[in-house]
Amino acid sequence: xxxxxxxxxxxxxxxxxxxxxxxxxxxxxxxxxxxxxxxxxxxxxxxxxxxxxxxxxxxxxxxxxxxxxxxxxxxxxxxxxxxxxxxxxxxxxxxxxxxxxxxxxxxxxxxxxxxxxxxxxxxxxxxxxxxxxxxxxxxxxxxxxxxxxxxxxxxxxxxxxxxxxxxxxxxxxxxxxxxxxxxxxxxxxxxxxxxxxxxxxxxxxxxxxxxxxxxxxxxxxxxxxxxxxxxxxxxxxxxxxxxxxxxxxxxxxxxxxxxxxxxxxxxxxxxxxxxxxxxxxxxxxxxxxxxxxxxxxxxxxxxxxxxxxxxxxxxxxxxxxxxxxxxxxxxxxxxxxxxxxxxxxxxxxxxxxxxxxx
Amino acid sequence: xxxxxxxxxxxxxxxxxxxxxxxxxxxxxxxxxxxxxxxxxxxxxxxxxxxxxxxxxxxxxxxxxxxxxxxxxxxxxxxxxxxxxxxxxxxxxxxxxxxxxxxxxxxxxxxxxxxxxxxxxxxxxxxxxxxxxxxxxxxxxxxxxxxxxxxxxxxxxx
Numbered sequence: 001x002x003x004x005x006x007x008x009x010x011x012x013x014x015x016x017x018x019x020x021x022x023x024x025x026x027x028x029x030x031x032x033x034x035x036x037x038x039x040x041x042x043x044x045x046x047x048x049x050x051x052x053x054x055x056x057x058x059x060x061x062x063x064x065x066x067x068x069x070x071x072x073x074x075x076x077x078x079x080x081x082x083x084x085x086x087x088x089x090x091x092x093x094x095x096x097x098x099x100x101x102x103x104x105x106x107x108x109x110x111x112x113x114x115x116x117x118x119x120x121x122x123x124x125x126x127x128x129x130x131x132x133x134x135x136x137x138x139x140x141x142x143x144x145x146x147x148x149x150x151x152x153x154x155x156x157x158x159x160x161x162x163x164x165x166x167x168x169x170x171x172x173x174x175x176x177x178x179x180x181x182x183x184x185x186x187x188x189x190x191x192x193x194x195x196x197x198x199x200x201x202x203x204x205x206x207x208x209x210x211x212x213x214x215x216x217x218x219x220x221x222x223x224x225x226x227x228x229x230x231x232x233x234x235x236x237x238x239x240x241x242x243x244x245x246x247x248x249x250x251x252x253x254x255x256x257x258x259x260x261x262x263x264x265x266x267x268x269x270x271x272x273x274x275x276x277x278x279x280x281x282x283x284x285x286x287x288x289x290x291x292x293x294x295x296x297x298x299x300x301x302x303x304x305x306x307x308x309x310x311x312x313x314x315x316x317x318x319x320x321x322x323x324x325x326x327x328x329x330x331x332x333x334x335x336x337x338x339x340x341x342x343x344x345x346x347x348x349x350x351x352x353x354x355x356x357x358x
Numbered sequence: 359x360x361x362x363x364x365x366x367x368x369x370x371x372x373x374x375x376x377x378x379x380x381x382x383x384x385x386x387x388x389x390x391x392x393x394x395x396x397x398x399x400x401x402x403x404x405x406x407x408x409x410x411x412x413x414x415x416x417x418x419x420x421x422x423x424x425x426x427x428x429x430x431x432x433x434x435x436x437x438x439x440x441x442x443x444x445x446x447x448x449x450x451x452x453x454x455x456x457x458x459x460x461x462x463x464x465x466x467x468x469x470x471x472x473x474x475x476x477x478x479x480x481x482x483x484x485x486x487x488x489x490x491x492x493x494x495x496x497x498x499x500x501x502x503x504x505x506x507x508x509x510x511x512x513x514x515x516x
Contacts, residue, residue: 057389058382062396320382321375336368 004300005121032124036113040106040262045075047261050308051315058319085250090153093247097151102248102255105144109262111137116269117191119279119300130191131183134270135176138225141263142168145227148256149244160243163326168225170333175221177341178214181348182274185211185357195278201285202277206357210348215275217341222267223314224329226260230321231329268310272303276310279303411471411486414441414464416504423512424505426483428459435478440468458511462504466492481515 011031015024049064049072056063064071089098115130117123127133142165149161183189185207186197197203203211224231232243240246245256272278279299283291324332351357395404418424428445446460476484484504494500 054386058386060385060389060391060393062392316379316382316386320378340368 003122003298004119008122036110036124039113040109040258043265044258044261045079047265047311048075048078048257050311051261051318054312054315055319058316079254082250082254087250087252088247090247092153094151094153097147098247099252101144101148101151102252102259104147105141105259106255106262108137108141108144109259109266111140112263112266115191116266117195117273117278118303119298121192122300123192126190126192129189131179131189131194131270131274135172135179138263138267139168139172141225141259144259145244148248152244152247154247156240156242157244157246160240160246164227164244166326167227167231167329170330171221171224171231171337174217174333174337174341175225177338177345178218178221179270179274181207181211181214181341181345184345184349184352187352191273191278195273195280198277198280199283201283202275202280204275207348208351208357210344210351211275213340213344214348215271217337217344218271218275219310219313220337221333222271223317224333226263226267226314228260228264228314229318230323232323264311264314265307268307268314269303271310272306276306278306406488410488410490411473412488412490413466413471413486413492414469414475414484414504415487416462416484416506417482418506418509419512421512422506422509424483424509425481425512425515426459426462426505427481427511427515428457429480431478431480432475432484435474437472437474438468438470440465440470441475459505464502464504465500466502467497467500 012024012028015027019027052074053063053071064074067073067077089095112134114125115123115127115133145164145168146161149157149159149164152158182194182203185203186194188194188197198206200206204215207214245253248256279302281291281294281297281299281302283294395406397404416424416426428443430443430445433441433443442463442465443459444461444463445457447455448458450456471486473486476486492500
């Protein structure tokens with residue numbers, strides 16, 4: 001049986017037997033880095049094409065259909081274009097910060113990949129405070145946006161960056177509270193433990209209404225945290241040209257663009273892990289036959305299926321809803337989402353103490 | 359009272375958002391019902407609406423004859439000086455001078471396709487055509503002479 005964990009274990013043993021423990025660790029780190037970069041590249045290509053197709057279909061258009069069969073190679077052509085473009089630094093910009101900001105946004109996205117369990121027993125770093133680590137690291141992404149906006153020396157960029165700062169700081173709260181709801185129910189911050197607590201049913205089914213509300217709030221908050229429409233105040237094409245990345249071009253722009261899509265992937269992966277059971281297959285109570293059929297589908301397929309379902313949901317939001325104004329955005333967070341998620345957390349805690357979930 | 363409006367706000371907000379998502383979801387699942395005109399591949403079968411106007415042309419029959427008397431009604435009707443008519447005097451067989459057009463100059467780059475010239479024409483010499491691929495590399499090529507070389511006015515048109 002081929003699975004990611006078998007391949008990883010065999011490689012690990014072979015390396016330890018042949019090159020010694022120090023070099024084995026170094027080689028494993030390099031391999032993990034290459035794997036993450038490859039995943040980034042593939043995700044960028046797939047998600048950009050998916051977004052363009054989804055947006056086209058929702059607007060009854062055709063979408064990309066020229067490059068390659070059914071437009072499948074469109075994102076390769078776009079990447080090629082971005083790679084040969086000139087990477088331009090404006091005269092008045094702070095050179096170091098300006099050039100460093102896109103790399104910081106990608107580094108944050110790469111760090112977030114570490115604790116995610118992609119398949120059964122397959123994880124880069126099994127850390128016992130996985131969920132805390134994710135919420136701590138994801139707040140660094142605002143620094144890259146502020147850095148880009150400030151260093152550009154451009155009023156639109158600065159306004160975009162400031163908006164983004166206000167937005168991410170406020171929406172982090174309700175995202176965190178809805179994550180804590182699951183931590184309370186699962187009783188652990190460790191990601192494999194949280195997944196194993198869902199072996200007999202995903203939290204979204206087991207946790208009654210409080211988890212459902214937490215899920216909705218989580219999705220809203222992470223849409224805001226990744227700066228996607230309807231919360232794309234930081235970019236706001238129609239008012240701020242492109243917000244914090246107005247002055248960027250070529251590959252540096254591409255890194256911001258890639259980081260946005262990778263962040264969407266990561267938050268959807270976290271959502272899938274916490275609420276939809278990670279790589280756990282769908283099991284329904286006592287239907288033995290059905291459960292066994294579901295077990296045959298590989299765990300990585302389950303995980304990626306759930307992630308892409310959530311990504312589709314977030315794209316659906318983007319192409320349905322109009323953009324919020326900045327005051328409406330903060331109203332929504334501080335007057336609606338935060339109080340609701342606090343009460344919701346209380347309910348979930350009572351439910352966890354009473355053991356009323358399934 | 360406050361709590362009532364608060365809950366009502368949340369309820370109406372969520373339901374209206376779901377309504378919007380239902381609409382786009384319907385479009386997503388029914389994306390084959392394309393409502394826009396598809397363009398470059400189907401030039402031969404392109405089905406343009408009747409009222410679509412692309413450029414002004416002068417109709418010529420098989421004898422290379424047109425119906426333009428050179429009355430300049432279209433030139434006067436044009437709101438932005440798109441049309442310029444240069445007239446000349448033909449000598450009829452009876453030895454009389456008769457006014458006729460030398461050049462019907464049409465500036466496509468100034469035209470707004472308002473159709474006023476076609477309505478003003480007393481003899482129906484010009485009409486709106488449906489061609490629309492007008493891009494050229496040189497602006498001067500947009501200045502067109504509508505009467506074909508060697509054409510003359512049709513017999514009986516006054």
